[in-house]
Amino acid sequence: MSDWLDATFAEQRPRAIAALTRVFRDIDLAEEAFAEACVKALIVWGTDGAPRDPLAWLLTTARNAGLDHLRKSQRRAAILSRHSEEFQPLPAETPDPDELRDDVLRLLFICCHPELDRQDQIAVALRVILGLSVAEIASGFLVKPKTMEQRITRAKRKIAENPVAFETPTPQERGVRLSEVSLMIYLMFNEGWSTSSGPVQMKLTLCEEAIRLARLLVRLFPAMGEQSALLALLLLQHARRHARIDGDGKLVTLDDQDRSLWDRSNIAEAMALLQKAQRINHRGIYIIQATIAAAHASAATSEKTDWALIESHYAALYALQPTPVVRLNQIAAQAKLHGPRFAINALETLTEDLSTYRWFHAMRGGLLQEIGDHRAAIAAFETVLTLTPTAPERAAVTDKIAISQNELGHL
Amino acid sequence: MIYAITIYGEPGVFEALPKERQDDVMSGHGALQDALKNRGAFVSMKLMPPTSAVMVEPARNDSAAPLIVDGPFAETKENFLGFYAADFKDLDEALEYAKMISSPIARLEVRPVAWAGGALSSD
Numbered sequence: 407m408s409d410w411l412d413a414t415f416a417e418q419r420p421r422a423i424a425a426l427t428r429v430f431r432d433i434d435l436a437e438e439a440f441a442e443a444c445v446k447a448l449i450v451w452g453t454d455g456a457p458r459d460p461l462a463w464l465l466t467t468a469r470n471a472g473l474d475h476l477r478k479s480q481r482r483a484a485i486l487s488r489h490s491e492e493f494q495p496l497p498a499e500t501p502d503p504d505e506l507r508d509d510v511l512r513l514l515f516i517c518c519h520p521e522l523d524r525q526d527q528i529a530v531a532l533r534v535i536l537g538l539s540v541a542e543i544a545s546g547f548l549v550k551p552k553t554m555e556q557r558i559t560r561a562k563r564k565i566a567e568n569p570v571a572f573e574t575p576t577p578q579e580r581g582v583r584l585s586e587v588s589l590m591i592y593l594m595f596n597e598g599w600s601t602s603s604g605p606v607q608m609k610l611t612l613c614e615e616a617i618r619l620a621r622l623l624v625r626l627f628p629a630m631g632e633q634s635a636l637l638a639l640l641l642l643q644h645a646r647r648h649a650r651i652d653g654d655g656k657l658v659t660l661d662d663q664d665r666s667l668w669d670r671s672n673i674a675e676a677m678a679l680l681q682k683a684q685r686i687n688h689r690g691i692y693i694i695q696a697t698i699a700a701a702h703a704s705a706a707t708s709e710k711t712d713w714a715l716i717e718s719h720y721a722a723l724y725a726l727q728p729t730p731v732v733r734l735n736q737i738a739a740q741a742k743l744h745g746p747r748f749a750i751n752a753l754e755t756l757t758e759d760l761s762t763y764r765w766f767h768a769m770r771g772g773l774l775q776e777i778g779d780h781r782a783a784i785a786a787f788e789t790v791l792t793l794t795p796t797a798p799e800r801a802a803v804t805d806k807i808a809i810s811q812n813e814l815g816h817l
Numbered sequence: 818m819i820y821a822i823t824i825y826g827e828p829g830v831f832e833a834l835p836k837e838r839q840d841d842v843m844s845g846h847g848a849l850q851d852a853l854k855n856r857g858a859f860v861s862m863k864l865m866p867p868t869s870a871v872m873v874e875p876a877r878n879d880s881a882a883p884l885i886v887d888g889p890f891a892e893t894k895e896n897f898l899g900f901y902a903a904d905f906k907d908l909d910e911a912l913e914y915a916k917m918i919s920s921p922i923a924r925l926e927v928r929p930v931a932w933a934g935g936a937l938s939s940d
Contacts, residue, residue, distance in 0.1 A: 410921040413833035456921070460827075621829070624868040629887040634868070678869040685871070686887055 411451060415444045418461045419537045420622055424509035425465055427516070430472055431569070433534055433562060439472030440464070446471075507626045508574050510535075514587040514619075519565050526561040528594045528612075533558050536615055546598070546611045584627065588636050588692070591619045595640050600796075613644055624679070631686030635693040638679040642699035645672035656805070657798040661708040673703045694723045713742040730759040734766055746776040764793035768803065780810035819930040820911035823900040826923035828866050834922070842920050849901065849917040859903035860937065867896050895924065902930060 419440065426436035443464045457463040517531040525547065532538045532546070544554035575583060598612025620637040627633050649667035652658050680696050687693065698719045705711040720736035734756060741749035750773050753766070760766035771786035787807045795803060831842065846861075853859040874884040901918075905911040911927050919925060 409835055409838045410830075413830045413838075413922065414827070416833040417827060417829045618829075618832075621866070621868070625828075628868055637868075675865050675869060678865055682869060682871055682887065685885075 408448065411444075411448060411456075414456065414460055415447070415464075416537060418464055420510055420513070420535045421461060421506050422464050422468060423534060423537075424513040425506060426468055426472065427513050428509050429469060430476075433516070433565065435472055435475065436468075437534065438475065439468040442471040443468035508580075510622065510626055511575065511580065511583055511587065512570075514590070514623075515583045516565060516570055518583075518586050518590050519561075519568070519570065521564045521568050522561050524590070524593055525597075526557060527590055528597065529554065529558055530561050530565070531590065531594070531619065532615055534562075536618060538611075538615065542611060546609050546615075548609075584623075584630065584633065588620075588623065588633060591616050591623070592636060592640075592692070594619070595643070599643055610647065613640070613647070616640060617644060629686065631683040632690040632692050634679045634686075635683040635690060635696040638676040638683065639692055639696040639699055641672045641676035641679070642696060642703050645669040645676070645703065651798055654801070655798055656801040657796075659802075660702060665707070668703065676700065676703070689722070689726070691723065691726055694719050694726070698723075711742070713739050717743055730756050731763070734760060734763075734769065738769060741773060746773040749773050750777070762793060764790045764795055764799075767793070768799075771803075771806065775806065775810055778813075780813045783810045784814075818905065818907065819902055819933055820905050820908070821900050821902040821928050821930050822911065822915045822918070823926045823928065824898045824918070824923050825895045825926065826898050828896050828898070830922045842918075842922070845918045845920065849914060852914065852917065853901070853903050857904060858936070859901060861899070861901045863899035864897065898923065902933065 422440050422443075423433075423436050426439055427433055430436050430439070446467050447460075447464060451457070513535060514531065517534060518527050519530075522530065529543050529547065532543050533540065538546075540555045540558065541551045543558070544551040547554065549557075595613055595616035598609040598614075598616060617637070617640050620633070620640050623633045624630075624637050645668045646660075646663065648669070649663040649665070650658055676696070677700060680693075680700055683690075683693050683696070698716050701712050701716050701719075717736060717739035720732060720739055724732045724736060734753075737749050737752045737756075740752060750770065753770055753773075756766060767786045767789040771783045771790065774780075774783035774786060784807055787803050787810070790803050791800065831839065834842070850859075850861060853861075872886040874886055876883045901914075903914075905914070908927065908929075915925050915927050
C-alpha cells in the first residue's frame, strides 16, 4: 500500500512544496511540514482511504503542522521579523489552479537563483521540488553523498540570505522566469544525457527527473508552445537511451544505432506534443531542436534521414542562437548533404572557438577518416582523448584510431 | 450489451511507482486483455497525457468554424486515462472483468454503451 501512497506524495510534492513555500517563505519549513503531512496521511489514508483531493488534504494538514512548528520553535521570531505581514492563508478546499501555477513557477525560479551555479540550481531543484534523496542526487552527479549534502545546505543558505521576490509575477516576469526555468531543465537533461566527464555516458535519473519537471511545466502552461516542445525534445532524445550504448559499454553513434531499440511510446508522445507546439509557433529554440530530433526519430533508417530539413532547421536555430556549437551541428548536416570535404573546409571557421570542445575534434576526425586522410584523423582523435571524454566515448574513439592505424599499415 | 470500463486517475502517479508495482498494474491489464481476447472482439485504449490534448469548442453560430483551443480541459482533479469496451452478458459480468485492473491509483467506471462502430488496433 505504501508504494501507492509514495507515488501519490511524489506527484503532489512540487505543487504542495510550492504553495507551502509561499505561505511560510521558508523552504526548509515547507519541506518539514510536507513530510509531516505525509506521515499523517500514511496513518489516516491507510484506515479511511485516500481523499478525493489528496493535494487539498496534504496542504491543509501541512499548513497546520508548519504553524504548529513555528509556534514551538525559536525560528519563529526570525521568520516573523523577516516578513512582518501576516501569513497568507491557504485555500481551504480546492487550491486555485492559477495560484498553484505561479507558486510552482516561483519555487522553480527560486531554485534557479542567480547566486547559484548551474549544478547547484539543478541539485536544489531535485532535492526541494522532486524530493530526491541526497544520496540519489549525489549518485546522479557522481559525487559523495557528504559532499552533495554540504553543497545543497550551502545553496539553500544562499537562497535564504538573498530572497527573491515572493510577489505574483507580472506577465513579463513570468515569461523571463519560464525561459530561465526551461533552460535549467534543458541543462539538467543534458548533464544526464552526456555527462561532462566520467565513467558513464548517461545518468538516467537526471534525464528522467528533467522529463518530470518538463512535464510539470507543460501541465502548468499547456498553451505554451516552447514548453511543450521542450518536453517533446527531451522525450525524443530519451527514446534512444537503450540504443546509445552497446553491450561492451561503447557509445553508438546515431548512424549505427539499432532503431528497433528506440522507445516508440516516448516518440509517439513527443510527436503529438510537437505537432501541438507547432500550431502555436514555429520559431522557438526548443521547437526547432525538437523538429530536428523528430526528423531523426521518424527516419526508418539512417540513409532515409531528411538531412535537408535538418540543415535548414540548424540554420534557423543559428539565427536565434548564433553559437559555434549550433554551427558545428549545422556543418554535420552539411557533411551528409555536400560530402566530407565541404564539411572539413567549413569546420576551419570554428577551429579557434571550439579548440577545447571534444565533439569538434571527434567530428573532424570522422570526416578526415572518410576522405582517407588517416594521419590527420588520428591526430584529431588523439586530441579528443586529451579532453576528458567519458569512458564509452574513449572506447569508441580508441576503436577509430585503431581503424586508421590499420589503414596506414596497409599503405 | 456492450459495456465500457473507463479508467480515471491522476496522470503521473503510475510513472512514479517503483518498477515492480508498475508491472503489477500492467499484468492486470495483460490478464484482462487475454481474457477479453478469448471471448470475442473488444477495444482498449490508453490515452496520452492530457497535456497533449487540444480542445475543440463548439462554434458560436452555424456559419462559424469550431474554435480550436490549445490545452486540455482546465485542471480537473482526476483525468480520463483510457478505456476498454466489450460485449458482456450483463453488468455483473462486466464488473468481474473490471476487477482485473483494479488498483489503488485508478478509479474505474463501468457504463453501458448506447451505440458503437468501427474497429481499431495499433498492434
